[in-house]
Amino acid sequence: MTEQNPILDMRGIHKRFTGVVALKDVKFRLFPGEVHALMGENGAGKSTLIKVLTGVHDINEGTVTMEGKQLAISSPLEAQEAGITTVYQEVNLCTNLSVAENIFIGREPRRFGRILWKEMNRRAEQLLAERLNVSIDVTLPLASYSVAVQQLVAIARALNISAKVLILDEPTSSLDANEVRELFTVMRKLKEQGLAILFVTHFLDQVYEISDRISILRGGEFVGEYLAAELPRIDLVLKMIGKDLHLLAELPKSGSKEESRNGEAFLQASSLGRKGAIEPYDLNIARGEIIGFAGLLGSGRTESARLLFGADRADAGELTVEGTGGKIDSPRQAIRQGIAFCSENRKTEGIIADLTVRENIVLALQASRGWFRTISRKRQDEIADEYIKALNINPKNPEQLIKNLSGGNQQKVLLARWLLMEPKLLILDEPTRGIDIGAKAEIQKLVLALSRKGMSVLFISSELEEVLRVSDRIAVLRDRHLVKMMTAEEMSHENVMKAIAGG
Amino acid sequence: MWNRISKHHLFWPLMVLAALLLFNLIYKPAFFSIRIQGGHLYGSLIDILNYGAPLILVAIGMTLVIATGGIDLSVGSIVAISGAVACLLVSKSADQNSLGIVLTAVAVSLGLAIVCGLWNGVLVAGVGMQAIIATLILMVAGRGIAQLVTSGQIITVSSNPYEYIGAGWLALLPFSIFIVAAVWLAAAWLTRRTALGLFIESVGSNATASRLAGIRSRSVIFAVYIFCGLCAGMAGLILSSNVSSADGNNAGLWYELDAILAVVIGGTSLNGGRFYLSGTVVGALIIQTLTTTIYMIGVPPEITLVVKAFVVFAVCLVQSEKFRNVLTSKWRKRRYQAEREVTHHV
Ligand SMILES: Nc1ncnc2c1ncn2[C@@H]1O[C@H](COP(=O)(O)OP(=O)(O)OP(=O)(O)O)[C@@H](O)[C@H]1O
Ligand SMILES: [Mg+2]
Numbered sequence: 001m002t003e004q005n006p007i008l009d010m011r012g013i014h015k016r017f018t019g020v021v022a023l024k025d026v027k028f029r030l031f032p033g034e035v036h037a038l039m040g041e042n043g044a045g046k047s048t049l050i051k052v053l054t055g056v057h058d059i060n061e062g063t064v065t066m067e068g069k070q071l072a073i074s075s076p077l078e079a080q081e082a083g084i085t086t087v088y089q090e091v092n093l094c095t096n097l098s099v100a101e102n103i104f105i106g107r108e109p110r111r112f113g114r115i116l117w118k119e120m121n122r123r124a125e126q127l128l129a130e131r132l133n134v135s136i137d138v139t140l141p142l143a144s145y146s147v148a149v150q151q152l153v154a155i156a157r158a159l160n161i162s163a164k165v166l167i168l169d170e171p172t173s174s175l176d177a178n179e180v181r182e183l184f185t186v187m188r189k190l191k192e193q194g195l196a197i198l199f200v201t202h203f204l205d206q207v208y209e210i211s212d213r214i215s216i217l218r219g220g221e222f223v224g225e226y227l228a229a230e231l232p233r234i235d236l237v238l239k240m241i242g243k244d245l246h247l248l249a250e251l252p253k254s255g256s257k258e259e260s261r262n263g264e265a266f267l268q269a270s271s272l273g274r275k276g277a278i279e280p281y282d283l284n285i286a287r288g289e290i291i292g293f294a295g296l297l298g299s300g301r302t303e304s305a306r307l308l309f310g311a312d313r314a315d316a317g318e319l320t321v322e323g324t325g326g327k328i329d330s331p332r333q334a335i336r337q338g339i340a341f342c343s344e345n346r347k348t349e350g351i352i353a354d355l356t357v358r359e360n361i362v363l364a365l366q367a368s369r370g371w372f373r374t375i376s377r378k379r380q381d382e383i384a385d386e387y388i389k390a391l392n393i394n395p396k397n398p399e400q401l402i403k404n405l406s407g408g409n410q411q412k413v414l415l416a417r418w419l420l421m422e423p424k425l426l427i428l429d430e431p432t433r434g435i436d437i438g439a440k441a442e443i444q445k446l447v448l449a450l451s452r453k454g455m456s457v458l459f460i461s462s463e464l465e466e467v468l469r470v471s472d473r474i475a476v477l478r479d480r481h482l483v484k485m486m487t488a489e490e491m492s493h494e495n496v497m498k499a500i501a502g503g
Numbered sequence: 504m505w506n507r508i509s510k511h512h513l514f515w516p517l518m519v520l521a522a523l524l525l526f527n528l529i530y531k532p533a534f535f536s537i538r539i540q541g542g543h544l545y546g547s548l549i550d551i552l553n554y555g556a557p558l559i560l561v562a563i564g565m566t567l568v569i570a571t572g573g574i575d576l577s578v579g580s581i582v583a584i585s586g587a588v589a590c591l592l593v594s595k596s597a598d599q600n601s602l603g604i605v606l607t608a609v610a611v612s613l614g615l616a617i618v619c620g621l622w623n624g625v626l627v628a629g630v631g632m633q634a635i636i637a638t639l640i641l642m643v644a645g646r647g648i649a650q651l652v653t654s655g656q657i658i659t660v661s662s663n664p665y666e667y668i669g670a671g672w673l674a675l676l677p678f679s680i681f682i683v684a685a686v687w688l689a690a691a692w693l694t695r696r697t698a699l700g701l702f703i704e705s706v707g708s709n710a711t712a713s714r715l716a717g718i719r720s721r722s723v724i725f726a727v728y729i730f731c732g733l734c735a736g737m738a739g740l741i742l743s744s745n746v747s748s749a750d751g752n753n754a755g756l757w758y759e760l761d762a763i764l765a766v767v768i769g770g771t772s773l774n775g776g777r778f779y780l781s782g783t784v785v786g787a788l789i790i791q792t793l794t795t796t797i798y799m800i801g802v803p804p805e806i807t808l809v810v811k812a813f814v815v816f817a818v819c820l821v822q823s824e825k826f827r828n829v830l831t832s833k834w835r836k837r838r839y840q841a842e843r844e845v846t847h848h849v
Contacts, residue, residue, distance in 0.1 A: 330714075331716075331717055341715065343712075343715060348709070349712050350715075351709070351712065352708045352713065352716075353709060354704060354708040354776035359704075363705060363718070366698045366701060367698075367716055367717040367718040367719075368717055370698070371698050371699050371702070372697050374696070374697055374698050
């Protein structure tokens, strides 16, 4: 494999944004028939390198050669024509169009200029079924599916174009174990067909499972290119972070948490449900308790959390917060009762793209104070600095627009927004999605520390390990039912998997 | 340093305004001169401020609406309604010069303007209609209402207190300039000293995320449409007072378009989000200067609109960062290729 010529060769790449150097003399090679992992911390420049390659951003300096010919790509369309197809970190689809339309947008099968809808739907179904093993109704709008399904559709869309280079920027961050496996099967098949795949992820296991070669970026600089088989895990982490990783040391198991709780209930839901979203379920959350939600995609984890926050209105059941039978039918009311909800949908339900990091952090607090009780600018600056430091948000500039931050750093800003509210119940929907290993461990630690101080947490994650590590109890959901509530004694990888599978 | 200045959001609008003003010098060397006469300042610049006052008012209201991601097409009709109602009340009264009557008339028309804004707010925030459709209703219906009020004729008034609103002087300057300054300050205070500005930008940038952050987006949207209606109402009073008459058919015609243009020239995106009140004021002044210039240099009336459209088009191009980038990068690319050729030969 190594003797071949690279299909893609990037050299001396520089990319500057106003005030930030995102890439400094970076090189990157891609060989046909390989999976090449691009690794680095949040903000290391992975997405920027990809965007520079695909013409989303223009290059300041450097050359890109593909199949021996120098390329000057200045738009994503040109990149596609050159055979480079991409699934970006933030799924970029039209959620109000149907699944099939999204897959074929711009290339709809036509006859005499008319779009052949039946043909298009049939082909979309076939594509999804044969290459990704998903069978869904392709005529429904994309919005009616979860983020993960949307991600699969984005991949299907990329596959559909005749490609030589496939770029996947954190495709697995919202997939569960099974779907990751399915995706990897697809990737292997494509690899055998000679496709070169660039793959970005923060999961070390996945890197070693699928990739042949690893390139590492740190702070916008190229660290090195290695064969996966020859790079021990510890070295990889060391090279990414540039220092020893004490963070990866085992977290204290939540069981060791001192029993400060007196079992006092914070929130009780009884047969809370919503037609078409989640069957009525019961749930008690005690003060300081961490409840994990485990289940497959579309099993109703997010849907049930949204009912607790009033993001969707429950049409059955009752909700009691701190013993008072208050009704929660808007996020505002939930916030007033001390509940916070950090959505899994960073781009559409989280960040306010046009505003600065500072404004995004103070937004929820200011909203709870109303129009006139403003937070002084001085206080806002203090708050922003504090959280930028505490969560290690990069760049450390509170006046940067949030849309210019890397995906993982945006996630940290959203976390800051809700931590600032000092909620009594914090609902975290995939909080570590897109976050690098160091920060991930930090966030898990933070969650444990907060719960020790009496904050209840509802922790939703597709990463079972993570759920097992932080939770006191785990609720398993399947097919929009809450099927099992597991106590600390029952909790184990095997038991949860069994419950998820329906054994 | 230069980079900082040229990146400021007011840079291009101010440059365009300066260019337009300088252009006038060719035709009227005394364009910039201001003289004192009878304790008042006179001059072309003062005229531009004075005649531009209604447009600035409407554009300020429009800025906030656009920042929430909406649009208000009904402002022109609100201008007509407010002028018509005020003039009708004054002209029907026994003593047109009575201050009480004029104040009542002003209060009633501003009240009506607020009701108009409320109506738009209900349709957009309450019913959930798209802003462009919702306000189109009042744009059409409001014009009809204004024509009903004036019975399709021009109502004239002869009332000193009423005339004062649009044609009076306070100290050195026309009174209308003070109205504009007051509204501008009020809007700036409301949006920058309270959290309203943050909420408006947040709702305009991402409505779903704002709701989940606990912002009451509905009341924010209500507030901006009401404010916009109020601004249009004031503009209507100034316009009709200026000519001491109300014309239900033509008052405020096409005002919505000039106002939207002023907002966009001022740097606020039609997609909502960040807004710039000072930019809007400069934008409105650009449009007013353009109108004045076209009249002054004697462009034949049948092609004034074409000339105006052309200048506006040029202004928007200069404003667009993308366009400037395309210009500069074309130039850069060519140089780059030449360099490559040289190295190739070596
Ligand atoms: N449009 C932009 N304007 C200014 N700075 C930017 C812009 N886009 C990216 N950056 C900066 O460039 C750096 C690299 O960002 P990039 O998105 O490439 O990181 P990443 O490696 O993909 O991180 P993550 O793992 O969090 O996705 C970051 O510091 C980011 O803030
Ligand atoms: Mg990224």
